[in-house]
Amino acid sequence: MRLSMPELPEVETIVRDLCECIVGLRVKAISELRKGTVINSNDIAVERLGVVKSVERRGKYIFIVFDGESLISIHLRMTGKLIFAPFSDELSKYARCFIDFEEGGRLLFDDVRAFGKLEIIDAPGRQKIEAKLGVEPLSNSFDFEYLKRALYKKRTNLKNFLLDQKVIAGLGNIYVNEILFRSKLNPVRITTSLEETEIYILLTEIKEVLKLAIECNGTSISDYRRVDDKKGSFQNFLKIYGKSVCDKGHNVEKIRQNGRSTYFCPICQANSHYTR
DNA sequence: AAGGCAGCCTGTAAGC
């Protein structure tokens, strides 16, 4: 299986790695190799971006923050990769754009499916992106009350609920499958059917799975790679995604919800009767 | 208003 999906833990790992590579460097130029990859709708002058002050994550977005007023937002979507090369290497077939720094070094954005985007924005542009994002799941703001209120406000199934970036920012298909399995909750359950004990379990598992995955530097089942091309190791902890049997030996069922594959154990997660 | 879903894109794998 070759999939890729940088979700919150993968993006967090990339951001941490990127901090080590590019903070303090001054942008010289941005080169677009495939039209549409770089968006600069405000025509912000690249040579005025200045020195990289920090690299931050919000949901699955990466923000490269400069000492000036502008910043770069990057979304890797499914197959996007950021590779920092101290020396200018040969460009791959799927190189979409790159940033060259005055001090030397090049940050390459490589993306097979060309869904990813790099956008040069200002502070209001960042606000516009963040306005569409829900809570950071590892922050203190994401607590029992937040989750309970959000669940009861919606009327959809648990799988779609957890994938909704406006509610919780950063979860993708793999981790949602894992979280629901570890919570022993059926993905087709309607959000309003959850009891308080179940909400507490769900909250705990969301945080636990993300923390563990970050400790593992993400999941590489996948062509996800870190900035230095190293792999993460969370795939060793996957219990349900892409599996044919669960850890109890039951057959795993695979269904589609809103066009996305859901893996679940109909025995361990046997509560699908709560669908209303 | 809010939820559902096609479309974007291309490599991989299965089926004939």
Place this chain on the structure above:
DNA sequence: TGCTTACAGGCTGCCT
């Protein structure tokens, strides 16, 4: 063998 088709999925924008 080689062609066709399905699948992988985050997000936007359209439809209901």
